[in-house]
Amino acid sequence: MPAALGRPQEIEALKNVDVLMLSPMMPLVLEGIAREFNLLKAWEAPDREAFIREHAPRIRGMAPGSHYRVDGALMDKLPKLEIIANFGVGYDTIDAAEAGRRGIIVTNTPDVLTEEVADLAIGLLLATIRQLPQVDRYLRAGKWLEKPYPLTATLRDRKVGILGLGRIGKAVAKRLEAFGLEIGYHGRSAQKDVPYRFYPSLVEMAKDVDVLMCVAPGGTETKGMVNAEVMRALGPDGVLINVGRGSVVDERALIEALRNKEILTAGLDVFEDEPRVPKELIEIEHAVLLPHVGSASVHTRNAMGQLVVDNLSSWFAGRGPLTPVAETPWTGRAA
Ligand code: NAP
Numbered sequence: 001m002p003a004a005l006g007r008p009q010e011i012e013a014l015k016n017v018d019v020l021m022l023s024p025m026m027p028l029v030l031e032g033i034a035r036e037f038n039l040l041k042a043w044e045a046p047d048r049e050a051f052i053r054e055h056a057p058r059i060r061g062m063a064p065g066s067h068y069r070v071d072g073a074l075m076d077k078l079p080k081l082e083i084i085a086n087f088g089v090g091y092d093t094i095d096a097a098e099a100g101r102r103g104i105i106v107t108n109t110p111d112v113l114t115e116e117v118a119d120l121a122i123g124l125l126l127a128t129i130r131q132l133p134q135v136d137r138y139l140r141a142g143k144w145l146e147k148p149y150p151l152t153a154t155l156r157d158r159k160v161g162i163l164g165l166g167r168i169g170k171a172v173a174k175r176l177e178a179f180g181l182e183i184g185y186h187g188r189s190a191q192k193d194v195p196y197r198f199y200p201s202l203v204e205m206a207k208d209v210d211v212l213m214c215v216a217p218g219g220t221e222t223k224g225m226v227n228a229e230v231m232r233a234l235g236p237d238g239v240l241i242n243v244g245r246g247s248v249v250d251e252r253a254l255i256e257a258l259r260n261k262e263i264l265t266a267g268l269d270v271f272e273d274e275p276r277v278p279k280e281l282i283e284i285e286h287a288v289l290l291p292h293v294g295s296a297s298v299h300t301r302n303a304m305g306q307l308v309v310d311n312l313s314s315w316f317a318g319r320g321p322l323t324p325v326a327e328t329p330w331t332g333r334a335a
């Protein structure tokens with residue numbers, strides 16, 4: 001039972017609130033929403049579109065789940081929609097600007113995953129440079145009995161450029177400081193009170209560093225910004241790590257850069273068309289490829305899931321959203 005609710009009639013009233021889910025989410029979210037609201041599971045219906053049409057006039061909340069775009073066309077169908085609670089800090093699958101124009105709140109799950117994703121980014125960086133998955137495969141294949149694994153590249157003396165020095169980018173930078181590495185960053189503007197060098201140009205930063213750590217959000221503004229020119233600037237000893245969004249990196253250009261040895265290697269947790277990963281990338285043995293697991297620990301996914309539920313609870317209890325995104329700031333009204 002939510003802390004601020006107690007009276008049976010209040011709880012009963014919330015049970016009349018229809019919340020739409022497009023694809024199945026973790027049990028904590030499914031059960032948390034179903035406990036308080038009337039949860040509409042679109043994926044269980046034989047015809048998803050017909051199901052949405054049938055319930056549309058009453059749907060007030062949405063927890064979309066993964067892999068579905070929530071755009072103006074979908075919002076058009078849901079005239080009573082008040083809030084979209086996204087599972088994840090990145091919300092590039094939701095047209096938040098459009099939601100804002102319609103007075104619909106969008107929430108995400110910031111902070112609760114920051115340290116987890118930063119840990120993963122460092123793990124991926126080390127795994128990529130020191131070839132840890134390949135070394136593991138070598139041992140399992142019995143090859144150590146024949147000869148030692150060849151010497152690898154090093155993290156030592158590298159300079160790291162962070163694309164997207166936000167919450168996760170800063171947590172990555174803090175860890176890299178402890179590794180004794182020099183750090184720079186690129187974003188839309190220089191930040192105050194940050195001890196790292198700001199590069200107004202991504203290409204200029206790529207020229208100056210030998211690790212490009214991408215932690216930037218997806219969306220039209222960042223689409224393909226890590227392009228062939230950036231990779232050429234990073235150079236033949238350069239390492240690209242992407243834990244932001246797959247769309248930020250031009251995947252075709254990356255494949256070409258890896259094939260032509262224009263960069264040394266890449267560690268990727270995110271891809272342009274997930275969960276589909278190009279065969280050409282899979283064939284590049286020295287790249288390290290992870291299936292979007294940055295936040296994927298039980299601890300952190302539970303915290304994210306709980307924040308999805310708590311945003312809906314708070315909104316429909318009249319207390320406003322807990323973590324609205326920038327495009328839909330809360331101005332004081334509530335359900
Ligand atoms: P955040 O605090 O909002 O940071 C995003 C940073 O990106 C900001 O510092 C921003 O800097 C920069 N940025 C935004 N637009 C940009 C642009 N057009 N050009 C250059 N830089 C730009 O978000 P966060 O919590 O750190 O999360 C960052 C992203 O990580 C998420 O959006 C998500 O895509 C990704 N993520 C991935 C995983 C995973 O499992 N791999 C998990 C969580 C998050 P300026 O405002 O100065 O430009």
Ligand code: 8YV
Nearest residue numbers: 066087088089090113292295
């Ligand atoms: C999630 C993420 O795995 O928070 C994000 O932006 O990319 C990850 O934490 C993802 O959103 C769940 O689909």
